[in-house]
Each structure stands twice: as structure tokens, then as C-alpha cells.
Amino acid sequence: MSGDEAINEYESFLVDLLELAMAQGIFEQHQLTHNEQVLEVPAIITCLLTIYTELQQVYPDLIDIPLCVDLCLNWLLNVYDRDRSGKVQVLSMKIGLLSFSKGHLEEKYEYLFTQVASSAGVCNPKQLALLLHTTIQIPYELGEAAAFGGSNVEPSVHSCFQHVGHKDTVDLEQFVEWMHLEPQSMVWLPVLHRLAAAETSKHKAKCNICKECPMVGFRYRSLKHFNYDVCQRCFFTGRTTRSHKLTYPMVEYCTPTTSGEDVRDFTKVLKNKFRSKKYFTKHPRLGYLPVQTIDLDMNEEYTYSQMSLQSLQRTPCVQQDSGQEGSGTHQTDDFSGGSDKLEPCHCICLTTQ
Numbered sequence: 492m493s494g495d496e497a498i499n500e501y502e503s504f505l506v507d508l509l510e511l512a513m514a515q516g517i518f519e520q521h522q523l524t525h526n527e528q529v530l531e532v533p534a535i536i537t538c539l540l541t542i543y544t545e546l547q548q549v550y551p552d553l554i555d556i557p558l559c560v561d562l563c564l565n566w567l568l569n570v571y572d573r574d575r576s577g578k579v580q581v582l583s584m585k586i587g588l589l590s591f592s593k594g595h596l597e598e599k600y601e602y603l604f605t606q607v608a609s610s611a612g613v614c615n616p617k618q619l620a621l622l623l624h625t626t627i628q629i630p631y632e633l634g635e636a637a638a639f640g641g642s643n644v645e646p647s648v649h650s651c652f653q654h655v656g657h658k659d660t661v662d663l664e665q666f667v668e669w670m671h672l673e674p675q676s677m678v679w680l681p682v683l684h685r686l687a688a689a690e691t692s693k694h695k696a697k698c699n700i701c702k703e704c705p706m707v708g709f710r711y712r713s714l715k716h717f718n719y720d721v722c723q724r725c726f727f728t729g730r731t732t733r734s735h736k737l738t739y740p741m742v743e744y745c746t747p748t749t750s751g752e753d754v755r756d757f758t759k760v761l762k763n764k765f766r767s768k769k770y771f772t773k774h775p776r777l778g779y780l781p782v783q784t785i786d787l788d789m790n791e792e793y794t795y796s797q798m799s800l801q802s803l804q805r806t807p808c809v810q811q812d813s814g815q816e817g818s819g820t821h822q823t824d825d826f827s828g829g830s831d832k833l834e835p836c837h838c839i840c841l842t843t844q
């Protein structure tokens with residue numbers, strides 16, 4: 492299959508219509524309880540048939556069952572069975588489908604965590620590594636693993652356990668807390684959510700550069716200038732006005748969604764934005780916790796974590812233009828006072844709920 496065909500399949504398998512709880516129910520119905528169990532293609536198809544049959548009852552106009560099953564199967568095999576042995580582990584299938592299902596991000600983290608947690612509801616490093624490894628196969632399949640710190644998950648596992656003070660296990664709450672820092676290996680998942688939400692989000696504000704109103708997509712608001720908003724198009728293309736420099740810190744807004752319906756079309760997003768790397772090349776790649784640098788500067792990283800959790804806004808500030816992604820220095824200042832020393836940085840605080 493050529494690259495283009497591979498991209499096209501994301502347009503139509505529509506698993507983002509599937510509610511997390513419905514997915515979980517179908518897994519149980521098919522007795523997919525042993526994660527290490529290996530499923531052969533016919534068993535995968537049986538499960539996908541149930542999924543799309545149920546979805547078709549809700550979305551009769553959208554779902555073409557045989558086509559969706561075929562595309563989804565193909566996608567699962569691309570991600571989890573690159574040698575085409577015709578087998579996929581139960582855990583892989585669940586994580587692949589849950590990652591793309593419909594629901595709020597936090598709820599999604601919970602479902603993902605639960606797949607690998609012990610009956611006591613906690614994960615040891617090995618279980619967490621399994622979860623991260625299985626999840627990162629998704630961007631890996633898109634050839635994007637490098638942007639997320641490579642396919643080695645050990646630094647991420649270390650980062651998570653460092654976050655909880657090197658205990659033996661992490662519980663769900665701690666895992667979600669850590670995920671809110673957007674660790675590098677997992678940042679693609681919240682980014683997908685934000686992008687998908689931004690696709691349809693409208694802001695009652697006018698772009699100070701091109702005058703578009705309302706603005707659609709991300710809205711960027713200056714932290715230096717009062718009442719200065721920039722639309723996503725002007726921001727991505729680097730348009731400025733005389734009074735506003737691109738190096739000034741901006742806040743990125745995407746309207747919090749009220750229903751999963753708004754966060755649709757991950758598949759479209761994958762093709763249009765994520766796959767084309769626009770977001771990660773044109774957009775400052777800052778909203779994440781760079782897991783690789785943790786060993787280098789523990790104290791600073793720790794302060795950063797504390798601050799992010801306190802404020803409910805993530806306010807990472809990574810030195811830009813250093814050309815060394817993930818290895819720059821991290822300042823922990825917040826934006827109050829608009830200190831000049833922040834100027835070389837391009838800051839974003841992400842206000843997704």
C-alpha cells in the first residue's frame with residue numbers, strides 16, 4: 492500500500508464516533524479480557540463488526556459497515572502487525588481503538604490506564620511501559636515517533652515515576668496528573684484532541700492582523716498587549732503587525748468542548764494537520780514535558796511540574812530557536828509581570844479544560 496492510500500484510510504474508518512463506554516462494553520461482550528491474548532484476523536473482524544453495527548444504528552448515514560470494518564482492520568494491522576502475521580494482541584486492539592474513540596481526554600486516559608492496571612488499580616513500571624509502548628505505536632506508524640522522543644519508552648516511565656516520588660506504583664490520579672504535563676511520548680494524544688476541537692471552534696473575537704471575525708480554529712492572544720488576538724492562519728504563517736513581534740508570548744486558546752461531538756474527525760485532523768507535521772513544525776512545539784531532559788535538571792523540572800499542576804494551566808516555556816528540541820532550558824516563570832527575560836521564548840499556556 493502506498494503512502495497516500497495509507498493516509499486516505501484515516502478519512503473514513505470513523506472510530507471516533509465510538510463512545511469509550513460502548514467500546515469497553517463491546518470488548519467485554521467479546522470476552523476480550525486477557526490482554527496478552529492474540530487475536531487472529533477473523534476474531535478482530537467479528538469484534539469490529541459489532542462495533543460498526545452498533546455505530547450504524549446511531550449514524551445510519553455515515554457508517555458503511557463493510558468499508559469501515561475493512562479500513563479499521565487495515566489500520567490496526569498497519570499499527571500493530573507491521574509484518575502482517577495476521578495477529579494482533581488484545582491489548583493493542585483495545586488501546587488503538589480507545590485512543591481514537593469519542594470522549595473527553597481525561598476519561599480517555601482513565602480507560603487507557605485501566606487496560607494495564609492491576610486489580611488494585613495501580614501500575615508498576617512494567618505495566619506503564621506496556622501502555623506507553625502500545626500507545627506510541629500509533630504515531631510511530633505515521634512516522635512521527637521521533638517527534639515524541641523516539642520509540643523508547645523508558646525515559647517516559649522514569650519521568651512518570653519520578654513525578655510520584657519514585658514509588659513502586661502509580662495510581663490513576665497520579666497518571667492523569669502526569670499526563671496533564673503532556674509528556675513528550677504522549678503529547679500527540681492531547682494535541683489531537685486540541686486540533687480536533689479547534690477545527691470547529693469559533694471565537695467571538697477579531698483577528699488584529701487579517702480582521703477575520705469570528706475566528707475559527709485556534710485563537711492566539713498576546714500576553715504583552717492588551718486585547719490583541721491573532722487567528723490561527725496568521726499565527727501559523729507568521730504574519731505580524733508593526734507593534735507586535737512574533738517572539739512575544741501568546742496564549743493558545745481552543746474552546747473547551749461541551750460534547751464529544753465537537754471533537755470529531757481525528758481522522759481528518761491526522762491527515763490534514765498532524766500527518767503533514769504542520770502543527771509540529773510551524774507551531775512551536777511547546778506544550779509538552781520533555782522527558783529526555785529530566786535526568787539533566789531534576790530540580791527545575793520538578794518546579795515546572797508543581798507550577799503546572801497548581802495553576803491548572805500549563806505554562807511551559809521552552810527556549811526557542813536553539814535548534815535542540817527537547818534539550819533546551821526550561822524556565823519556570825509565569826507570565827505575571829511580563830518580564831523581559833521571557834522574550835527569547837515563545838510561550839504558550841494551554842487552557843484546554
Ligand SMILES: [Zn+2]
Pocket residue numbers: 698699700701702703721722723724725726
Ligand atoms: Zn488573522
